[in-house]
Each structure stands twice: as C-alpha cells, then as structure tokens.
Amino acid sequence: MNDSSPRSADRVHEQVKAMAVTYRLRPAERINEVELARQLGVSRTPLREALNRLAAEGFLTTEPNRGYTVRPLDPARVLTLYEYRAMLETAALRLACERADDAALAELAGFAALSRDTPEEDTEALRLLALDEAFHERIAALSGNEEMLRSLRSLNERIRFIRWIDMRKGRRAATQEEHGRITAHLRARDAEAAAALMQTHIARRLDQITDTIRAGFAEIYTGNALAAQALGEVA
Incomplete structure (x- = not known):
C-alpha cells in the first residue's frame, strides 16, 4: 500500500x-x-x-x-473549554430559537425522546456520549450558522474523554431530563429560559472538573475502555 x-x-x-x-x-x-x-x-x-x-x-x-x-489533562485548561462551550452553545441556541421552524423543533424533540428511551445497556461508552453530542450539535445546526456547528464539533472532540467520564459518574438521567426541558423551551420560543437552562446544563465548577479528571486518570491507567472502543471503530 x-x-x-x-x-x-x-x-x-x-x-x-x-x-x-x-x-x-x-x-x-x-x-x-x-x-x-x-x-x-x-x-x-x-x-x-x-x-x-x-x-x-x-x-x-x-x-x-x-x-x-x-x-x-489539566483542570484549569478543561474549565476554559467548558466556558467556551457554554458561550458557544447558548448563542447557537438563541439563533435556533429564532430561525428554526416548528417542524425542525418537533424533530429535535423526537430525537431527545428517542435518546432518553434508549436502554442504557445498548449505549455504552461512545454510543451514550454520541447521543448527547448529537443533541447539542442538532441545536447548533438549527442556528443556521455553519461556523458555530463546526466549532462545536471540534470542541466536543477536545472534551470527549472528560464528558465520557462525567457520564459514567451517573449524569445520564439528569442530562436526558434537561434535554427535554431545553427542547420544550425552544418549542415555546422562550429563548431566555432555554439559554438559562443550557448554561446550567453545561456549566462545571473547577472542583467538579478536578474530581472528574481524577477519575479519568484512574481510567487511563487501568484499562481505558473508551480508547479500546474508539480505536476499534477507526482500525
């Protein structure tokens, strides 16, 4: 070759x-x-x-x-990425609330419901995280701003490991419930309520990130199931 x-x-x-x-x-x-x-x-x-x-x-x-x-894998650096993510996603959400038609928002709600109802045993590792990333990227796509969507996709890759560890710590139920509420606010054209909830949904404190990174280091040096699955998909 x-x-x-x-x-x-x-x-x-x-x-x-x-x-x-x-x-x-x-x-x-x-x-x-x-x-x-x-x-x-x-x-x-x-x-x-x-x-x-x-x-x-x-x-x-x-x-x-x-x-x-x-x-x-530094807490302060990861915090800057989360701060950027919150700014980017709330801005994209406001545009989506203004520009997306009712049919597109209904489709988003259907996706959120499907993600919520998918059995957890079928969504291990990358599959579970992929559903979450897809929800947020769909909102960015509804903004009609390709640069925002491109930036979010790049950002998601850079924090994927941390978010995967976060999911494994039991955040799935809260995450899916918040997705439903964000979608409901969008369908009601309540940009302020949707943006406030998105900010809360994304925001992390430095001590929370530090705890997640500590768990991440334990995973890195004792098997790293995320790496095994991801590398199997690109082999």
Missing part, C-alpha cells in the same frame, strides 16, 4: 486523533514518532502530516527540536 496517499494520510490522522481524544496517548506524554509509526504500520511521512494537523487542531503541542506532546 502506498501510505503516502491522501487517503492513507487521512486514515492515519483519524487513528492518531482517536488515540489523542481518548488519551490512549497519555496526558503530557512526548510522542515517540518511530514507535508510533511502527505501531500503526505506516511510514513517518503520513504520521508527521497527521501530527501537524492534530497540533493545529489543539490535540497536541509542539516545540522546536522537541517534537510533539499530548495535551495535558
């Missing part, structure tokens, strides 16, 4: 991104390009292209003569 082809480069990018998103590449770990290329069965050329793209996307950091390092 010609692993310098665009298709191969894209595939390597998706594989390494899955490793970074799920912290199979461990926090603050310096990447050994030779070992990673061997592990993936590719040459250094598509791997280096993938690493450059991931650094530009915020998953890795890079320094001259030091190569690439995985983003740290």
Whole structure:
C-alpha cells in the first residue's frame, strides 16, 4: 500500500486523533514518532502530516527540536473549554430559537425522546456520549450558522474523554431530563429560559472538573475502555 496517499494520510490522522481524544496517548506524554509509526504500520511521512494537523487542531503541542506532546489533562485548561462551550452553545441556541421552524423543533424533540428511551445497556461508552453530542450539535445546526456547528464539533472532540467520564459518574438521567426541558423551551420560543437552562446544563465548577479528571486518570491507567472502543471503530 502506498501510505503516502491522501487517503492513507487521512486514515492515519483519524487513528492518531482517536488515540489523542481518548488519551490512549497519555496526558503530557512526548510522542515517540518511530514507535508510533511502527505501531500503526505506516511510514513517518503520513504520521508527521497527521501530527501537524492534530497540533493545529489543539490535540497536541509542539516545540522546536522537541517534537510533539499530548495535551495535558489539566483542570484549569478543561474549565476554559467548558466556558467556551457554554458561550458557544447558548448563542447557537438563541439563533435556533429564532430561525428554526416548528417542524425542525418537533424533530429535535423526537430525537431527545428517542435518546432518553434508549436502554442504557445498548449505549455504552461512545454510543451514550454520541447521543448527547448529537443533541447539542442538532441545536447548533438549527442556528443556521455553519461556523458555530463546526466549532462545536471540534470542541466536543477536545472534551470527549472528560464528558465520557462525567457520564459514567451517573449524569445520564439528569442530562436526558434537561434535554427535554431545553427542547420544550425552544418549542415555546422562550429563548431566555432555554439559554438559562443550557448554561446550567453545561456549566462545571473547577472542583467538579478536578474530581472528574481524577477519575479519568484512574481510567487511563487501568484499562481505558473508551480508547479500546474508539480505536476499534477507526482500525
């Protein structure tokens, strides 16, 4: 196989991104390009292209003569991402409330109900989180602003591991109930109530994030089921 082809480069990018998103590449770990290329069965050329793209996307950091390092799992940094998410999603929601037609909002309500009623045993790991991400991205899509949707998708990838740990700590029931209430406010065209609830729904305090990260480190070093599932999907 010609692993310098665009298709191969894209595939390597998706594989390494899955490793970074799920912290199979461990926090603050310096990447050994030779070992990673061997592990993936590719040459250094598509791997280096993938690493450059991931650094530009915020998953890795890079320094001259030091190569690439995985983003740290740092509470203060994660808090900034949640703050950005709250600002972005409440703005998108207000636009959706103004621009989406009744049929689109009814479809959103149907999706929220379907997600709520899906048995938990069928929604382990990525499946459970995918339903939650899809709900929020559907609202962003209803804003009619493609840049907001693109930004939210990128942000969701960067906090996916933390949100997965959060879900495993028993937030599913509260999350699904709040989705229903947000949708009801949207259908009533009550942008203020919807935005206030979305802010509460997303917001996290620094101590909450610290507790979640502590649980995340335990997962990273004792199996990391999210990484196993994600990497199986992109293999």
